[in-house]
Structures are given as structure tokens and as C-alpha cells.
Amino acid sequence: NAGVTQTPKFQVLKTGQSMTLQCAQDMNHEYMSWYRQDPGMGLRLIHYSVGAGITDQGEVPNGYNVSRSTTEDFPLRLLSAAPSQTSVYFCASRSPGHTEAFFGQGTRLTVV
Amino acid sequence: QQQVKQSPQSLIVQKGGISIINCAYENTAFDYFPWYQQFPGKGPALLIAIRPDVSEKKEGRFTISFNKSAKQFSLHIMDSQPGDSATYFCAAGVNFNKFYFGSGTKLNVKP
Numbered sequence: 001n002a003g004v005t006q007t008p009k010f011q012v013l014k015t016g017q018s019m020t021l022q023c024a025q026d027m028n029h030e031y032m033s034w035y036r037q038d039p040g041m042g043l044r045l046i047h048y049s050v051g052a053g054i055t056d057q058g059e060v061p062n063g064y065n066v067s068r069s070t071t072e073d074f075p076l077r078l079l080s081a082a083p084s085q086t087s088v089y090f091c092a093s094r095s096p097g098h099t100e101a102f103f104g105q106g107t108r109l110t111v112v
Numbered sequence: 113q114q115q116v117k118q119s120p121q122s123l124i125v126q127k128g129g130i131s132i133i134n135c136a137y138e139n140t141a142f143d144y145f146p147w148y149q150q151f152p153g154k155g156p157a158l159l160i161a162i163r164p165d166v167s168e169k170k171e172g173r174f175t176i177s178f179n180k181s182a183k184q185f186s187l188h189i190m191d192s193q194p195g196d197s198a199t200y201f202c203a204a205g206v207n208f209n210k211f212y213f214g215s216g217t218k219l220n221v222k223p
Binding site: 004031033035040041042043044045048050058059090092094099100101103104105106 | 116118121144146153154155156157158161201203208209210211212213214215216
């Protein structure tokens with residue numbers, strides 16, 4: 001029972017590089033979301049999806065793209081990494097019939 | 113502008129004591145208020161949650177008190193244990209999709 005799986009766990013990028021943070025869940029949850037966690041700021045919603053093919057912006061969407069082609073996967077793309085995107089990124093999923101969101105273990109991203 | 117304000121930033125409590133963490137919000141459209149617990153290197157996990165039509169909810173040693181008129185809610189941890197040492201986040205959301213989190217409280221329960 002894997003739950004929410006995020007890869008990679010750690011990543012170092014150079015400014016201007018692009019990369020994709022992967023998130024997969026095996027609970028058949030329709031709702032998925034991406035957060036970033038920064039010291040003293042809690043978690044901030046980047047993008048979320050209420051089902052395959054449907055995405056919407058959260059609180060801090062600039063610099064990030066998402067797509068949702070399947071129920072299981074919700075990748076987060078950084079097109080041109082900036083030092084301000086250094087953070088810990090969490091993916092979460094939830095069933096529409098339940099209020100509890102399940103979080104992955106996070107991806108620690110450093111942009112130098 | 114932070115939608116949910118959380119205090120204190122850190123808290124030290126003796127074993128057996130009561131830990132109290134407070135949160136305040138402005139947006140009256142919020143209809144769901146969860147608390148999350150996070151251990152180092154792990155993702156947050158739902159601890160307890162409340163809806164605005166209820167003033168208090170208790171689950172074991174954890175209690176949420178909710179004051180709708182003051183737009184405040186708090187987490188009380190009774191008989192705090194060293195295993196409760198973690199970072200706690202309050203949150204508020206609308207329709208369970210867009211959640212706004214507080215800045216977190218790092219709790220240290222001393223044996």
C-alpha cells in the first residue's frame with residue numbers, strides 16, 4: 001500500500017534548468033494538489049486538480065506548470081528554475097467523498 | 113497576506129502538561145479547519161478537523177476549540193507526551209480544495 005509517492009526525494013538544479021517533480025498515488029483519489037513548504041510560511045498551494053484533465057491555480061502558481069492526464073499521476077514542472085523555488089515540495093491526494101488529504105514524503109529541491 | 117495566522121512559532125511543554133496552539137482567520141467563506149502533524153522528514157498527516165457549525169471536537173487527547181464569531185480556533189493537546197513533539201499546522205479551506213495553512217508551531221515536549 002504505497003499511498004502517495006514522490007520522486008525524487010532530493011534534487012539540486014542550476015538556475016535556468018528545467019525539471020519535473022513526479023507524484024503518483026494508488027488510492028484512486030480524484031483530488032490531487034501540490035504545495036511548497038518554506039521555513040516560517042507553512043505550506044502554500046501551488047496547483048491542484050479535481051480530476052483527470054482538470055487543473056487550477058493555487059496561491060503561488062507562478063513558475064510552475066501542471067497537467068493531469070491520468071487519475072494516478074500529477075507531475076509538477078519547473079520550466080526555468082530560480083533560487084526562489086528552493087523549497088520542500090509536497091504532493092497530496094484526497095477522495096472527493098472524504099476530507100482527509102494524504103501527503104507524500106516530499107521532494108527537497110535546491111536551486112543554485 | 114497570510115490567510116491563516118498561527119501562534120506561537122514554538123512551544124516547550126513538560127510531559128503531562130497541556131499544549132495550546134492558536135490560529136486566526138479572516139475569510140468567512142472557510143468551511144473546514146483541519147490540524148496537521150508533521151514529523152521531521154515526513155509529510156503532514158491529518159490529526160483532527162472541525163467544521164464551523166461545531167464549537168468543539170475531541171479525539172482522544174486532542175481537542176479543537178472553534179470560535180466562529182472571533183474567527184479563531186485552537187488545538188489543545190492534553191497530557192502531552194514526548195512522542196507528540198512535532199510541528200503542527202492549522203489550515204482553513206473552502207470546499208476542501210484550496211487550503212491555506214498557518215506558519216506552523218514546533219512543539220517540544222520535555223520528559
